[in-house]
Amino acid sequence: MSALLELNNVTKVFSGARGRRIRAVDKVSFSMSEEKPQIISLVGESGSGKTTIARMILGLISPSEGDIYFSGKSIYSMDKGELKKYRKDVQAVFQDPYGIYNPFYRVDRVLEIPIRKFNLAKSKDDAQKLIHEALEAVGLRPKDVMGKYPHQLSGGERQRVMLSRLYLLKPKLIIADEPISMIDVALRALFLNILLDFKDKYGISCIFITHDLSSAYYLGEDLIILYKGRIVEKGKTNEILENPYHPYTKLLIKALLPPDPDKKILSSIESDIRLREDVSTYKEDSCLFVDRCPSSMSICREEIPPVIKINENHEVRCFLYYDKR
Amino acid sequence: MEEILKIEKLKIYYKNISGLAKAVDGVSLNIYPNEILGIAGESGSGKTTMVNGLVRLVKPPAYIADGNIILNYNKNGNLLKIDLLKVPEDEMRNFRWSVISYIPQGSMNSLNPVLKIRDQIIDVVVEHSGKSREEAESIIPSLLRSVNLEPSVADMYPHELSGGMKQRVIIAMALALDPKVVIADEPTTALDVVSQLSVLSTLYQVCRRVNASLVLVTHDMAVHAQLTDRVAIMYAGKVVEVGKTNEVFKKPLHPYTKALLLSIPTIEGKRRRLEGISGLAPSPTNWPKGCRFNPRCPYSKDICTEREPEEIEYEPGHYVSCFLYGGE
Amino acid sequence: MRQTQFDPKLIIGGIIISLLIFLVLFQPLLNRAIIGDVNPLTVGIFPIYELPSLRHPLGTDRFGRDVLAVTLLSLRYSLIVGAIAGAISTIIGIIVGFSAGYKGGLIDTLLRGLTDTILVIPSLPILMILSAYVKALNIITMAFILTIFSWPFSARVIRSQVMSIKNASYIDLAKLNYMSDFEIISLEILPNLLPFLGVSFAGSVVGAMLAATGLEVLGLGPSGITTLGMMINFAIGQGALSMGKWNLIFPPIFMLILVFLGVQLVNMGLESTYNPRLRR
Numbered sequence: 063m064s065a066l067l068e069l070n071n072v073t074k075v076f077s078g079a080r081g082r083r084i085r086a087v088d089k090v091s092f093s094m095s096e097e098k099p100q101i102i103s104l105v106g107e108s109g110s111g112k113t114t115i116a117r118m119i120l121g122l123i124s125p126s127e128g129d130i131y132f133s134g135k136s137i138y139s140m141d142k143g144e145l146k147k148y149r150k151d152v153q154a155v156f157q158d159p160y161g162i163y164n165p166f167y168r169v170d171r172v173l174e175i176p177i178r179k180f181n182l183a184k185s186k187d188d189a190q191k192l193i194h195e196a197l198e199a200v201g202l203r204p205k206d207v208m209g210k211y212p213h214q215l216s217g218g219e220r221q222r223v224m225l226s227r228l229y230l231l232k233p234k235l236i237i238a239d240e241p242i243s244m245i246d247v248a249l250r251a252l253f254l255n256i257l258l259d260f261k262d263k264y265g266i267s268c269i270f271i272t273h274d275l276s277s278a279y280y281l282g283e284d285l286i287i288l289y290k291g292r293i294v295e296k297g298k299t300n301e302i303l304e305n306p307y308h309p310y311t312k313l314l315i316k317a318l319l320p321p322d323p324d325k326k327i328l329s330s331i332e333s334d335i336r337l338r339e340d341v342s343t344y345k346e347d348s349c350l351f352v353d354r355c356p357s358s359m360s361i362c363r364e365e366i367p368p369v370i371k372i373n374e375n376h377e378v379r380c381f382l383y384y385d386k387r
Numbered sequence: 388m389e390e391i392l393k394i395e396k397l398k399i400y401y402k403n404i405s406g407l408a409k410a411v412d413g414v415s416l417n418i419y420p421n422e423i424l425g426i427a428g429e430s431g432s433g434k435t436t437m438v439n440g441l442v443r444l445v446k447p448p449a450y451i452a453d454g455n456i457i458l459n460y461n462k463n464g465n466l467l468k469i470d471l472l473k474v475p476e477d478e479m480r481n482f483r484w485s486v487i488s489y490i491p492q493g494s495m496n497s498l499n500p501v502l503k504i505r506d507q508i509i510d511v512v513v514e515h516s517g518k519s520r521e522e523a524e525s526i527i528p529s530l531l532r533s534v535n536l537e538p539s540v541a542d543m544y545p546h547e548l549s550g551g552m553k554q555r556v557i558i559a560m561a562l563a564l565d566p567k568v569v570i571a572d573e574p575t576t577a578l579d580v581v582s583q584l585s586v587l588s589t590l591y592q593v594c595r596r597v598n599a600s601l602v603l604v605t606h607d608m609a610v611h612a613q614l615t616d617r618v619a620i621m622y623a624g625k626v627v628e629v630g631k632t633n634e635v636f637k638k639p640l641h642p643y644t645k646a647l648l649l650s651i652p653t654i655e656g657k658r659r660r661l662e663g664i665s666g667l668a669p670s671p672t673n674w675p676k677g678c679r680f681n682p683r684c685p686y687s688k689d690i691c692t693e694r695e696p697e698e699i700e701y702e703p704g705h706y707v708s709c710f711l712y713g714g715e
Numbered sequence: 716m717r718q719t720q721f722d723p724k725l726i727i728g729g730i731i732i733s734l735l736i737f738l739v740l741f742q743p744l745l746n747r748a749i750i751g752d753v754n755p756l757t758v759g760i761f762p763i764y765e766l767p768s769l770r771h772p773l774g775t776d777r778f779g780r781d782v783l784a785v786t787l788l789s790l791r792y793s794l795i796v797g798a799i800a801g802a803i804s805t806i807i808g809i810i811v812g813f814s815a816g817y818k819g820g821l822i823d824t825l826l827r828g829l830t831d832t833i834l835v836i837p838s839l840p841i842l843m844i845l846s847a848y849v850k851a852l853n854i855i856t857m858a859f860i861l862t863i864f865s866w867p868f869s870a871r872v873i874r875s876q877v878m879s880i881k882n883a884s885y886i887d888l889a890k891l892n893y894m895s896d897f898e899i900i901s902l903e904i905l906p907n908l909l910p911f912l913g914v915s916f917a918g919s920v921v922g923a924m925l926a927a928t929g930l931e932v933l934g935l936g937p938s939g940i941t942t943l944g945m946m947i948n949f950a951i952g953q954g955a956l957s958m959g960k961w962n963l964i965f966p967p968i969f970m971l972i973l974v975f976l977g978v979q980l981v982n983m984g985l986e987s988t989y990n991p992r993l994r995r
Contacts, residue, residue: 107579122887149893161884166906172888179893201665216431216668246429247606251650251663273580280652280661303654317580319609321651323633328588328613 064134065093066267067119067152067235072128074114074291085346087111087118088291089128094235096133099265101257103278103299105314106288112271113157115288116239119269120154121145150180153233157240159220163212169223170208173197176231196226200256218249225256228266236260236268242277254280275318279303287311290350293369297376307378309355349381357382389459390417391567391600392441392487397454399433399440408671410436410449412624415698418568418600423591425615425632426604427647431668433624434604435492438570441602442489443471443479460486460567484515488561490571495553498545504556505541511560526563533596534559534589551582558590562597569594570602575610587614608651612636617704620644623669623679626698630705640707643680678710686711725984731977735970739791746784755784756941767962774962777953785941786966792854793924793943794974799858800865800923805916807862808869813900815870816877827874830867838864839929846935857937861923868922869915876911880904914985917978924974943967 074087090111094100106112117123119130121137130137132148140148156162163172173193176182183189194204200222207215207223215223221241228236238257242250254277260266270281278285278299285299287308295308306312320327349355349362361381370383399411411433418424428434439445441456456471460482471479483489491497499507505527512523528538534555545553554574561569574590575583591614594601603615611618611632619629620641628641639645646664666683669675675682681691688710696708738745746755749772753760758778765775773782815826845860846852880886881904889899924943930936931944932951941949946967950956955963 107581117887120887120891122890146893149891154887154891156884156887158884162888164883164885164889164903164907175889175892175894206667219667246668247608248429248647248650248664251652251661252665253663254652254661255663274652276652276654279654280658282658313581315654317584318654319584319607319613320655321609321612321636321648321653322655323612323636325655326613328584328591 064096065131066096066133067269068093068131069115069119070129070131072115072118072125072130074111074118074123075126086114086291087125090115090288090291090293091128092286092293092296094267094269099261099267100283101261101268101270101281102284102286103281104269104271104286104288105273105275105278107273109290110288111291112288113239114291116154116237116269116271119237120152121148146180150231151234152237153228153231153235154237154239155221155224155228155241157243159217159224159244160212162224163220165212167211168208169210169212169215169220172223172227173230176227180231182230192230193226196230197223199229200226201252202226218245221245221249221253225253228260232264233266236266237271238268239271240273241270243273250277257281275303275314287314292350292379293377294351294380295376295378297372301376307372307376307383308351308380309357309382310351313354349379389419391420391459392418393455393457393459394418394441395455395457397437397440397456398452399436399445399449400452401449403448403672405670406672409624409674410671411440412674414454414621414624414626416619416626416629418602420567420600421595421598422616423594423601423603423614425611425618426602426621427606427608427611427618428621429606429668431671432621433671434621435572437621438489438572438602438604439491441471441570442483442487443476444489444491458482458486481515484511484561484566485564486566487568487570488564488566490557490561490569490574492572493577494557495550495577498553498556500545503542503544504548508541508556508560508563512563516564530559530563531556533562533593535585549582550578551586554578554582554586555589558586558593562593562599565597566599568600568602570604572604573606574603576605576607608648609653620647623674624671625679625708626706627680627709628705628707630702630707634702634705640701640705640712641680641709642684642686642711646683678708722984722987724980725988728977728980728982728984731973732981735790735794735974735977738787739794742787742791745787749784749787750781755780755788764960773966776950776963782962782966785946786943786970789941789943789946789967790970792940793927793970794920796854796858796861796927796937796942797920797924797974799855800861800927801916801918801920803858803862804866804869804919804923805912807866808871808873808915808919809912811866811870812873813877813904816874817881817896817900817904819878823874826870830870833864833867834871836864838926842926842930843933843935846930852935852937854937854940857927858923861926865919865922865926869919872915873908873912876908877904880907910985910988914982917981921975921978924971928971943971 069091071089071091072087073085073089076084076086094102104112104115118125124138132152135144137148163169173196174189177189177192183192197204197207202219202222207219212220242253245253257268257270258281261268270278272278282299285297285302286293287295287310289310295302295306295311302311303315306315347366348364349367352358352362355362359381367379367381369377369379370386371377372386394414394416397411397414398409401408401410414437426434426438436449440451445451451472454472458469458471460467460469471482508527508530509520509523512518513520527541531538531540536552536555540548540552548556571590575586578586587610590601605611615632617630618632618635619626620643622643628635628644635644636648639648646662649662650664652661664683669679677692677694678696681687684691690710696710698706698708699713701707701712758780761771761775761779761781763775763777763779765771767774771781771783773786775781811826811830815823842860842864849856849860886899886903889903927942928944931942932948934948936942936945947964950963953963
C-alpha cells in the first residue's frame with residue numbers, strides 16, 4: 063500500500079548572508095493515507111519552515127535532501143505526463159489573496175486557465191457552465207465577480223474565487239498555506255467549512271498550514287507541530303490538545319486566548335510567558351527550543367533530541383520522555 | 388462618571404472614483420477614565436479610520452466631514468472642555484502624545500533604523516513636552532522597565548530587537564508623557580502568538596498603572612474578551628452595539644455581533660460547526676439602504692430595508708442599533 | 716476600468732512628445748510651407764546670414780539655408796537615429812534581461828558578466844574610433860554603433876524587474892496551472908512590464924540621441940544628412956558663438972532640451988502612476 067503523499071526526511075537548506083546556512087526544514091517526514099481523505103494541520107510560527115514545506119510539496123522548490131512521493135512516485139523524477147497529472151491532483155490556496163492575482167487580467171482568468179490546461183470542458187459554453195457552478199459552490203454570485211479586475215474584489219471574495227478554482231479542479235490534495243490569516247473572521251468560518259465539505263463530499267485531502275491552533279482544532283484529525291524546521295510533536299489533534307508532551311506545544315496551547323470574558327488568563331500567566339519570547343540563537347546540534355524551554359536539561363544543548371513514540375499515533379521530539387522509548 | 392473623551396456623530400468621508408465613501412458615518416462613543424474600550428469589527432468597517440479621526444490624523448483624500456470630539460481635560464486643576472475638531476493644528480499637536488497618544492497599526496516598523504532607541508525616545512519626549520534632553524534621558528530606564536524591557540535596550544538599534552521588543556519600545560514611547568488616553572490599533576497583529584500575549588499583558592498593565600484609558604482596536608474577538616472592559620462593535624462605518632464586554636459576549640444583541648461571536652474557532656468546549664456570516668461585506672461608497680447589515684441578516688424585516696435603526700439603550704449601558712429591540 | 720489617475724507631469728510630457736512626433740511626421744509638409752518644394756540643405760537659395768523675419772522665422776545660415784527648415788529636418792533624422800537605436804537596445808535588453816532574470820543561475824551569471832563588462836568600458840572614445848573607421852556612416856550604421864553601448868542599460872533594468880515579478884505569487888499559481896516557462900514569461904510577466912518597457916525604450920532613445928549628439932558635435936556624424944548634433948557642430952564651425960549668431964545655435968539646442976524634457980516628464984509621470992510605492 064502506498065501513501066497518497068509521503069515526505070521522507072525532507073530537508074531544505076538556504077544559504078543566507080555571509081555564507082550562513084539556514085536549515086529551514088530539517089528531516090521532516092510524514093505521510094497521508096491514500097484510502098481515506100484526511101486533513102493534516104501543520105502548525106508553527108513564522109520561521110517554522112511550514113511555508114517551505116508547502117512549496118516543496120508543490121514542486122516550486124526542491125529539497126536539499128530527502129524525497130517527496132506522490133502515490134509512491136518521487137515527484138522530482140516525473141515525466142511530462144505524470145507531472146501534468148500531479149499538477150491536477152495536488153493544488154494549493156495561498157495566504158495572500160492579493161498577490162495571487164495577476165493585476166493585468168480579469169478575475170475570470172484564474173478559472174479559465176485551469177479549464178483549458180487540464181481539458182476540463184469540451185466547449186466554451188461547457189466551460190462557462192463549470193465556472194458558474196464552481197463560483198456558486200463557494201457562495202459567490204458569478205455576476206459579482208466575473209469580468210472584474212482583482213482590485214475590485216475584497217480579500218474575502220478573492221480568496222473564495224481561489225477556492226472555487228479548487229472546486230473546479232477537484233484535486234486529490236489541497237495545500238492550504240495560511241489561507242485564512244488575511245481574511246475577516248466571519249469569512250474564516252465559511253472557508254474552514256468549505257475545506258471540511260471538500261473532504262466529506264469529494265474526498266479531497268488537505269494539508270492545512272497555520273499558526274493558529276484553534277482553527278487546526280476545528281478542522282480536526284491530525285496535527286503536526288513545527289518549530290524552526292523540525293517536527294516537535296505529531297499525532298491526533300484531540301490527543302495533543304488534551305495531553306501535550308512537548309514544552310513548545312504546551313506553550314502554544316497556553317498562549318491561546320479563550321474568546322470568553324469569564325476565562326481571563328492574561329494576568330495569571332504573563333510572568334511565566336513573558337521571558338519566553340523568541341530570542342534564542344540557532345544552534346544546529348541541540349534542541350532548538352532549549353533557550354525558551356522551562357524544563358531544559360544539559361543534554362538538550364548537546365544533542366538533537368530523538369523522536370519518541372508515546373503511542374501508535376503520537377510522537378514527540380524531546381529528551382524529557384527519553385525513558386518512555 | 389464623566390467621560391474623558393466624547394465622540395459625537397463623527398463622520399469621515401473620502402472621495403474615490405466610484406463616489407463618496409462614507410468610511411465612518413456617524414459614530415458616537417464615550418471613553419471613560421481608566422477604562423479599556425475595545426473597538427471590534429472586520430476590515431473595512433471603519434475602525435482604523437475612526438481612531439485616526441480621534442487624533443486628527445486622517446490621511447487625505449479622507450477628511451472629517453462632521454462631528455465633535457470633546458476632550459475633558461484637567462489642566463492644573465482647571466477642568467477644560469475642548470472640541471478637538473475645532474482647535475488649530477499646532478494646539479492639536481500639543482495634545483497628541485501628552486494627552487492622547489496613538490499607536491498606529493504597524494508602528495513598530497516605523498522606528499528609525501539608524502538611531503538608538505534612547506535617542507528616539509528622547510526625541511519624542513523633547514518634541515512633545517517642555518522637558519530638556521537631560522530630563523528626558525533620566526526617565527528612560529524606568530520607562531523601559533515599565534514595559535518589561537531591560538534598560539540596556541536603550542543603547543540598541545531597532546534591528547537588534549525582536550518584534551515583541553520593538554512593540555514594547557513603541558508602547559514605552561506612547562506612555563512617556565503620561566497621556567490620559569492611549570489608542571492602539573492592532574498592536575499585536577504582526578507578532579507570533581507567544582509575543583502577542585506578552586505584549587498585550589504589558590500594554591494592559593502599564594495603562595492600568597498610569598491610570599490611562601486604553602482604546603484597543605483589533606479584529607480579534609478573543610483579545611477583546613480577555614482585556615477590554617467595554618467593547619464597541621463596528622459594522623459598515625457605524626457602531627452597531629456597545630456595552631460591557633461581559634454582557635456583549637454573554638448576551639449579544641445585534642445579529643451581526645451574534646454571528647461574529649459564532650464564527651470564532653476555539654479549543655474550549657465541544658467542537659461545534661462554526662456558522663460564519665454569508666454574503667459579502669458592503670462597500671463604503673454604496674452602503675445598503677436601511678440597516679446596513681440587512682442583506683446579510685437572518686432576521687431582516689421590511690423596515691430594515693427602509694430605515695436606519697436608531698441606537699437604543701436596551702439595558703443600562705448596553706446600546707444596540709437594531710429594529711429587533713425597538714428603536715422604530 | 717482601472718483606477719488610474721494621470722499625473723500632470725505625464726500629461727505635459729505627453730503633449731511635448733506628441734508635438735515633436737507631429738513635427739517629425741509632417742516635416743515634408745512643413746518644409747513645403749516654409750521654403751517650398753526644395754531640399755532645405757540645398758546651398759545658396761536664400762541670402763546668407765539673414766536675421767529672423769516673417770519669411771525666415773529663424774533666419775538663414777552662411778550658405779543661405781532656412782534655419783527653421785534645417786532644424787525640422789535635423790530633428791527628424793536625430794529622432795530616427797534615436798528611435799532605431801532605442802528599439803534595438805530594448806529588444807536586446809528584453810531578450811537578455813528576461814533570460815537572465817527568469818532563468819537565473821549560470822545564464823544569469825554569464826549575461827550579467829557581459830553587461831557589466833560593457834557598462835564599465837568608457838564608451839565615447841570607442842564610439843569615436845568606430846564612427847571614424849566606418850566608411851559609409853549612414854543613419855542605420857550610426858544607430859547600430861550606438862546600440863553596442865546602450866543595450867546593457869536596458870538589459871540590466873529589465874532583468875531586475877523580471878526578478879522581482881518572478882517571485883510574485885501569481886507566478887506560483889501559473890506553475891500550478893501547468894503553464895510552460897514561455898507562457899509564464901509572455902503571458903504573466905511581460906504584460907505587467909509594458910509600461911516599464913515603454914519607459915525603458917524612451918530612456919534608450921534619449922540615451923542614444925545624447926550619445927549621437929556628442930559624436931556629431933565632435934564632427935563624427937553620418938554623411939549626406941543633417942541632425943541636431945551636426946547643426947550645433949556646423950554652427951560652432953561657422954563661428955556662430957563668437958559672431959553672436961544665436962539663431963543658428965539656439966534652435967537645435969532647444970529641440971534637444973524639448974526631447975529630453977518630454978521623455979523625462981513622461982518617465983516621472985508613468986513612475987508615479989504605475990509605481991504603487993510612490994502613489995499616495
